[in-house]
Structures are given as structure tokens and as C-alpha cells.
Amino acid sequence: MTAVLRAWIRLVRRDVRLGLSAGSDAAAALVFFIVTTALFPLGIGPEANLLARIAAGVLWVAALLANLLSMERLFATDYEDGTLDLLVLSPLPLELVALAKVAAHWLITGLPLLLIAPLMGALLGLPGPAFGTLGLALVLGTPSLSLLGGIGAALVLGTRRGGVLLALLILPLFVPVLIFAVSAIDAAAAGLTVRPHLLLLASVLALTVTCGPIACAAALRQAVR
Amino acid sequence: MLAGERLACLRSHRLIFAELSFRVGRGEVLVLTGRNGSGKSSLIRMMAGLLPPFDGRLLRDGRPVQEDPGGHRADLAYVGHLDGIKLPLTVAANLSFWAAADHHGAAGAGVEKALATWGLAPLAQMPARYLSAGQRRRLALARLLVSCRRLWLLDEPTVALDAASVDTLGQLVQQHRADGGAAVVATHAALPISDCTELSLDGFAAPMEDTIG
Structure with a gap:
């Protein structure tokens, strides 16, 4: 068991290193998130009340699209350079390989986004009491986005114009995460209890973390045929 | 077999x-x-x-x-058309990863020997990006020696x-x-x-x- 865990961590570490050395994908997602959220005050105008009301929605839609943007290349490089064949044949179960790749992806794209989100929240005038919930919702929600996106990224391997297809496939699956996360932040801003919303978000994560890698691995096996 | x-x-x-x-x-x-x-x-x-x-x-x-x-x-050990090499990583890092992955972490000493067999030892610390097509092929084949x-x-x-x-x-x-x-x-x-x-x-x-x- 520890050998499997060690092999898993080794794969995560290698992917984080590769992701950071490639640089562009991780940075692109973060810059996209910052720029899109910064565009809203410019587009809507400096109406503090309106911005504060839509802040949660804006942050989450931007986070979701930023995630989608970086998702397309998740398995594509491994598929193109033959690494995927070798990973399928490696002793580590393919479900865990998929989970490792998604975890590495989250570490280099989801985590920076999580750290910068309070700043963007402040920019949009998100009400003070909602900041804690924003953080919690991102901690619970963004891994789900990465896991769901991983399924899509595996399914579109080898297709042309995979990016468009990926958006069509995955955006509908992001909807529950979006709804629960935004309603949690809105509830916090209104001074209501946030627990049920966060629990729903956590249950989505429990579902995606268990079923996501299985679906992802099945799609990858199909892709290497 | x-x-x-x-x-x-x-x-x-x-x-x-x-x-x-x-x-x-x-x-x-x-x-x-x-x-x-x-x-x-x-x-x-x-x-x-x-x-x-x-x-x-x-x-x-x-x-x-x-x-x-x-x-x-x-x-089995499979070496296909594609070399499965990560260009930003060094030659040694590329091979060590598969050596460890194929053994669940047990191997490691075999890496240097495999690189030497294929004449890649002087290039061990070089990023794989700078290898020629033939050298990449040799690195892919070196995997056979570490995966046993x-x-x-x-x-x-x-x-x-x-x-x-x-x-x-x-x-x-x-x-x-x-x-x-x-x-x-x-x-x-x-x-x-x-x-x-x-x-x-x-x-x-x-x-x-x-x-x-």
C-alpha cells in the first residue's frame, strides 16, 4: 500500500514539476481569472451595491472558465508523446494515475486561483462576512471542477477541436458546483447559515473524487486503443 | 510465455x-x-x-x-513509436521515473548502468530537449534495462x-x-x-x- 502511495506521490510531483517548467498553462489560467473578474467593474460601472451583489457569481464563473481553459492539455501532452501508453502499462492502477494527474493540475492551477480569489473579491466589493465562505467554497469546489474537467479532457483525447467539445461536455456538469458555491457565499453575505450549502458542495466533491477517476481511467483506456 | x-x-x-x-x-x-x-x-x-x-x-x-x-x-516492457520522453526533464530524471514506477520504487541503481550501456552517461544531467532523435530512441530503449x-x-x-x-x-x-x-x-x-x-x-x-x- 505504501509503495502505491509513494508511486502516486512521485507521479504528482513529476507532473507539478513539468507543469511549472512549462509554465504557460498554469499562468494562463490565473491571468485569465484575474483579467475576467477585473473586467466586470469596468463593464458594469462603479456601482458598489450591484458589484457586491454579483461578486460571488462573477468570481465563480471566472474560476470555472479558467479551470476549463487549462483543462484541455491535461492528458494531451502525455497522449502525444507516448507517456500515456506507458502510464496505462505501469503497475499503478490507471484510476490512481488519473487522480494523480488531476491533483497535480489542481496544485498548479486551482491553488493559485484560491489564493488570489480574496483579492479579486475585495476588488468587486464582496461583503466582509462572505470572505471566509468564499475560501471554503473554493477549497471544496475547485477540486470538483478539476476532477470533472479531467473526465472531459480524457474523453476528447485525439479529437480535433477538443477545446470546444470539452466546453460542451463539461460546462453542464459544472452547474451544481456553481449553484451550491454561489448560494453559500450569498448566504454568508446575507448573514444566513452556510452549512447546508457547503455540505452539498462537499457531497459533490465526495462523488467526484470517488467516481471521477474511474470514469477518467475508462476514457483513457479508450483513448490508447 | x-x-x-x-x-x-x-x-x-x-x-x-x-x-x-x-x-x-x-x-x-x-x-x-x-x-x-x-x-x-x-x-x-x-x-x-x-x-x-x-x-x-x-x-x-x-x-x-x-x-x-x-x-x-x-x-512486459513496451517500446512503441513514441518515446514517452519528457523534454524539460533531464535524461537521468526521465529514466529514473520509469525505473521507480515499474518497480514501485525499488530500483534506482540500474539507471546509471542502463545509461552507460546506451552511451548516454555523459548526457545524464542534460534536459532531454537537447537530445537527437537517435539519442531519444536510445533513452526509450534504456527503459528495457531498468524495468527488468x-x-x-x-x-x-x-x-x-x-x-x-x-x-x-x-x-x-x-x-x-x-x-x-x-x-x-x-x-x-x-x-x-x-x-x-x-x-x-x-x-x-x-x-x-x-x-x-
Whole structure:
């Protein structure tokens, strides 16, 4: 068991290193998130009340699209350079390989986004009491986005114009995460209890973390045929 | 060690080969030949378990491979057309990762020896990005030495290799079979390996009009 865990961590570490050395994908997602959220005050105008009301929605839609943007290349490089064949044949179960790749992806794209989100929240005038919930919702929600996106990224391997297809496939699956996360932040801003919303978000994560890698691995096996 | 019975391969509604049977035992080398598109790569991927047979079955030590896919994977080393090399990582890091992955972390000392065998030792700390095509090929083949599997599946291993490296490959295959291993090699070039079984896939090609679906 520890050998499997060690092999898993080794794969995560290698992917984080590769992701950071490639640089562009991780940075692109973060810059996209910052720029899109910064565009809203410019587009809507400096109406503090309106911005504060839509802040949660804006942050989450931007986070979701930023995630989608970086998702397309998740398995594509491994598929193109033959690494995927070798990973399928490696002793580590393919479900865990998929989970490792998604975890590495989250570490280099989801985590920076999580750290910068309070700043963007402040920019949009998100009400003070909602900041804690924003953080919690991102901690619970963004891994789900990465896991769901991983399924899509595996399914579109080898297709042309995979990016468009990926958006069509995955955006509908992001909807529950979006709804629960935004309603949690809105509830916090209104001074209501946030627990049920966060629990729903956590249950989505429990579902995606268990079923996501299985679906992802099945799609990858199909892709290497 | 590995045998196929009446295998058929279907790719995109076209039957590539059918009724193909083969056997590789310990210490044997099976050389796959045939024109382009005759299904050599597909057959190798089928042997590796990446591509399920459309018909027929694959037997490992007399038992169907599907009964124990994990055991089958732990038995084989596959070197395909693509080298599976990460360009930003160093030569040594590329090889160490697979050495550790294939052994669940047990290996490590074999890496230097494998690099030396393939003449890559001076380049060990260089990012793989700067390797030539032939050097990348050698790095991919060096994986065979660190993964220590009994069945080698090599798809066009000599592509981009210089004459000296082809000789090295031949010696390694001979050594591998002497150690009780087996190898399946798809190739157009003649390999410096004596006494190997040849299987021409041209004999199993399905007629062009024989499409399905």
C-alpha cells in the first residue's frame, strides 16, 4: 500500500514539476481569472451595491472558465508523446494515475486561483462576512471542477477541436458546483447559515473524487486503443 | 510465455488482419514483418493489452490475459513509436521515473548502468530537449534495462538508431533471451539477432473489400 502511495506521490510531483517548467498553462489560467473578474467593474460601472451583489457569481464563473481553459492539455501532452501508453502499462492502477494527474493540475492551477480569489473579491466589493465562505467554497469546489474537467479532457483525447467539445461536455456538469458555491457565499453575505450549502458542495466533491477517476481511467483506456 | 489464437484486428471499420496465431516462449524472439499498414504496430499493442482483440484470444502462460491484466502488465516492457520522453526533464530524471514506477520504487541503481550501456552517461544531467532523435530512441530503449521485464515488445526499435546502437540492441536482445526472457520485434530492418522466428503479417491481411460496419 505504501509503495502505491509513494508511486502516486512521485507521479504528482513529476507532473507539478513539468507543469511549472512549462509554465504557460498554469499562468494562463490565473491571468485569465484575474483579467475576467477585473473586467466586470469596468463593464458594469462603479456601482458598489450591484458589484457586491454579483461578486460571488462573477468570481465563480471566472474560476470555472479558467479551470476549463487549462483543462484541455491535461492528458494531451502525455497522449502525444507516448507517456500515456506507458502510464496505462505501469503497475499503478490507471484510476490512481488519473487522480494523480488531476491533483497535480489542481496544485498548479486551482491553488493559485484560491489564493488570489480574496483579492479579486475585495476588488468587486464582496461583503466582509462572505470572505471566509468564499475560501471554503473554493477549497471544496475547485477540486470538483478539476476532477470533472479531467473526465472531459480524457474523453476528447485525439479529437480535433477538443477545446470546444470539452466546453460542451463539461460546462453542464459544472452547474451544481456553481449553484451550491454561489448560494453559500450569498448566504454568508446575507448573514444566513452556510452549512447546508457547503455540505452539498462537499457531497459533490465526495462523488467526484470517488467516481471521477474511474470514469477518467475508462476514457483513457479508450483513448490508447 | 505469450500466445495468440486466431486474433483479428479491426481499426476504423477495416479488418487489418484475421486468423492470426503466434507463440513466443522463453528464450525466443519473434520478428514481425510485413508491408506498411499490415498491422505490426496494432499486433504489438494488442500483445501489450492496450488494444483489445476484435476476435480471438491472447494467452499468457496458457491462461487468458483478461483473467489477470495486472500480472500481464507486470510482465512486459513496451517500446512503441513514441518515446514517452519528457523534454524539460533531464535524461537521468526521465529514466529514473520509469525505473521507480515499474518497480514501485525499488530500483534506482540500474539507471546509471542502463545509461552507460546506451552511451548516454555523459548526457545524464542534460534536459532531454537537447537530445537527437537517435539519442531519444536510445533513452526509450534504456527503459528495457531498468524495468527488468521478461517480455519485451519492441515496435520499430531501430528507427533513427545508428549502426553501433543497432548492434547494442541486438546484443541486449541476445542477453535477454539467454536470461530466459522473450522478445517480439516489429521491424523492417534486419536485426543482428540469430535464430529468431519470423512472422509475416502479409499472409493474414484481410481483403480490402472485406469491411465491417
